[in-house]
Ligand SMILES: Nc1ncnc2c1ncn2[C@@H]1O[C@H](COP(=O)(O)OP(=O)(O)OP(=O)(O)O)[C@@H](O)[C@H]1O
């Protein structure tokens with residue numbers, strides 16, 4: 721098991737008003753697994769991704785990656801761990817406008833002692849797989865949203881992290897660019913065996929992953945595994961589960 725999270729709780733607020741956003745979540749992620757997290761708006765998806773990726777701290781619980789409990793790591797060690805072992809893709813790309821596509825992608829390597837030749841080879845590899853080699857010298861303002869998100873994916877993969885965390889990576893893309901990106905993520909997941917944990921509200925996007933975990937009100941409601949299902953059958957199961965989940969949410973109101 722690559723990631724093991726147990727009893728995750730996250731509470732916001734002060735002693736007068738406290739909101740428990742995550743109410744005791746257990747999640748496992750295997751090496752090479754591509755998992756989606758779905759759930760209604762406000763169910764805690766981003767909060768969960770942020771604590772699992774060490775962007776935010778937990779109120780209770782433990783998170784182990786490769787057996788290391790990083791909820792116990794000190795700031796410097798935690799920062800190193802994040803830089804070396806994790807990759808991130810955000811909905812709004814988070815590219816630096818004053819750097820070229822290539823410079824953006826190379827950023828995670830700039831903090832490492834890696835030879836120029838090696839860095840170039842890694843760039844050629846990910847940029848090639850993501851189909852953006854031709855854009856190397858362009859600036860973020862000169863490329864499309866789909867190209868920007870593939871650039872951001874290349875930056876997430878270039879240092880060969882153990883896990884990529886993606887929060888609504890297709891949220892700002894049209895459906896064609898979204899499925900292009902998801903196919904690339906699926907390919908990279910297979911060829912590099914990098915685990916991916918992706919938050920999405922889109923059943924099509926989720927149908928590219930191996931397993932979908934549904935959150936409801938800060939708890940795991942249920943999960944679905946693709947197994948031998950066709951992508952289309954899996955997509956329909958995801959839609960059905962979303963519908964049931966939506967119904968439950970409405971009944972509770
Ligand atoms: N910094 C914060 N302080 C207080 N409450 C917060 C904070 N961040 C999130 N919350 C609350 O926690 C709950 C879960 O938020 P979260 O962003 O995790 O939801 P989400 O499932 O990602 O929703 P969406 O689909 O809209 O992105 C919401 O009720 C939100 O208002």
Ligand SMILES: [Mg+2]
Nearest residue numbers: 765766767919
């Ligand atoms: Mg969110």
